[in-house]
């Protein structure tokens with residue numbers, strides 16, 4: 001019998017997530033039945049989409065169940081298998097519990113071959129957030145040389161890749177992040193032309209006018225809220241908005257109205273496209289080839305924040321919603 005440490009959803013949050021929304025517990029896992037495997041977690045990805053899943057809101061993914069372990073994209077090692085697709089010792093990735101060990105039916109799990117890259121990279125620069133950036137930038141924003149692209153949460157898991165892809169396409173890239181060190185990294189390492197601190201800058205319109213004097217041709221939207229209102233008002237004719245997320249609104253208890261002057265969508269012939277990366281897995285091979293080459297050649301830089309130990313996952317997740325992570329946030333489980 002295997003004992004597992006796991007973190008369950010103890011309470012649904014109202015407003016900011018608080019520590020009492022989580023409970024760590026030790027459970028005895030049931031013996032495997034045919035088709036199941038036991039996976040030891042190695043790295044757990046913490047992502048903004050987990051916040052809406054903590055509520056009862058119906059969305060593109062079902063809510064987390066109260067009293068049950070939260071789940072997340074993970075890398076793990078098979079320790080026991082009664083599933084013919086997997087053997088003891090395989091390294092796998094897929095959705096696992098926020099837990100030391102998960103009993104899994106194998107659906108949605110895939111093996112990772114040893115490629116020399118750190119395991120955590122499969123959750124970041126070679127994984128879902130980077131694929132999100134690649135999809136939104138190459139399929140929706142479609143930047144061209146000479147255009148201006150704006151990326152919010154510019155140094156986060158998604159934003160850091162989105163901004164660099166726009167720069168590699170020859171565009172001028174402006175971003176924002178919530179900390180001066182992040183802004184310095186964005187310019188010096190990721191090659192942004194400019195990056196402003198959205199926590200200290202009070203007048204988003206004025207700073208965007210200064211940094212994007214020719215207007216904005218493409219917006220990779222991660223943050224939403226008042227920042228998006230300011231960006232929306234500065235879109236150029238035939239501008240493209242890849243609406244990826246709205247993290248500034250995930251903890252709001254009352255919805256914020258959309259930007260004023262929505263008729264600008266018509267006047268400026270804007271394209272605004274929301275997207276969910278999991279709808280586009282057919283394009284994964286293109287992403288792996290293109291971004292894999294950029295990572296290997298050192299043309300694409302990435303940052304990650306690694307938190308050590310499952311017990312720290314709740315605090316780290318609350319920090320993510322306040323900008324305490326720098327780059328992809330992962331929890332090292334063992």
Ligand SMILES: NC(=O)c1ccc[n+]([C@@H]2O[C@H](COP(=O)([O-])OP(=O)(O)OC[C@H]3O[C@@H](n4cnc5c(N)ncnc54)[C@H](OP(=O)(O)O)[C@@H]3O)[C@@H](O)[C@H]2O)c1
Pocket residue numbers: 047048049128129132153154155156157158159176177178179182198222223243244245246247248249275276277278320321322323324325326327328329
């Ligand atoms: N559509 C999809 O398929 C898909 C897939 C993955 C992610 N997403 C979305 O993409 C966005 C970025 O995700 P990520 O994985 O890259 O997360 P992340 O950037 O690694 O972490 C979130 C970051 O958002 C910023 N932030 C947090 N609260 C904020 C606020 N109130 N105002 C402004 N910025 C705030 C913080 O950075 P600062 O220090 O810069 O404030 C924080 O570090 C999120 O909206 C997420 O939901 C969408």
